[in-house]
Amino acid sequence: xxxxxxxxxxxxxxxxxxxxxxxxxxxxxxxxxxxxxxxxxxxxxxxxxxxxxxxxxxxxxxxxxxxxxxxxxxxxxxx
Numbered sequence: 001x002x003x004x005x006x007x008x009x010x011x012x013x014x015x016x017x018x019x020x021x022x023x024x025x026x027x028x029x030x031x032x033x034x035x036x037x038x039x040x041x042x043x044x045x046x047x048x049x050x051x052x053x054x055x056x057x058x059x060x061x062x063x064x065x066x067x068x069x070x071x072x073x074x075x076x077x078x079x
Contacts, residue, residue, distance in 0.1 A: 018049040023056060024078070038070040048073035055079070 020037040024030070033051065041049045051074050055061065060078070067074040 016044060016046060018044055018046060020049065020051045021054070022051065023054045034067065034069045034074060037074060038072045041072045042070075046072075048075070050074070051076040053078045 018037070018040050020033060020040065022029075022033045030053070033053075037049055037051055041047070049072065051067075053076060055078055062078060064075070064077045067076055
């Protein structure tokens with residue numbers, strides 16, 4: 001199985017946004033995704049970013065959560 005990391009960097013009205021898209025592979029992979037996003041945010045000089053997690057289960061748990069990770073604010077959404 002090949003995994004693909006997709007990160008969208010965008011600027012809108014002079015504000016920069018980093019959005020990481022991930023597929024849910026469990027808590028351990030989730031922590032690695034948070035580490036990766038925190039690194040992107042650090043390199044871009046940003047304090048916050050977005051993590052969109054795609055759950056492939058039949059019984060989805062749609063939720064959102066604000067996560068503080070490595071000094072960065074992450075707004076995470078499970079879809």
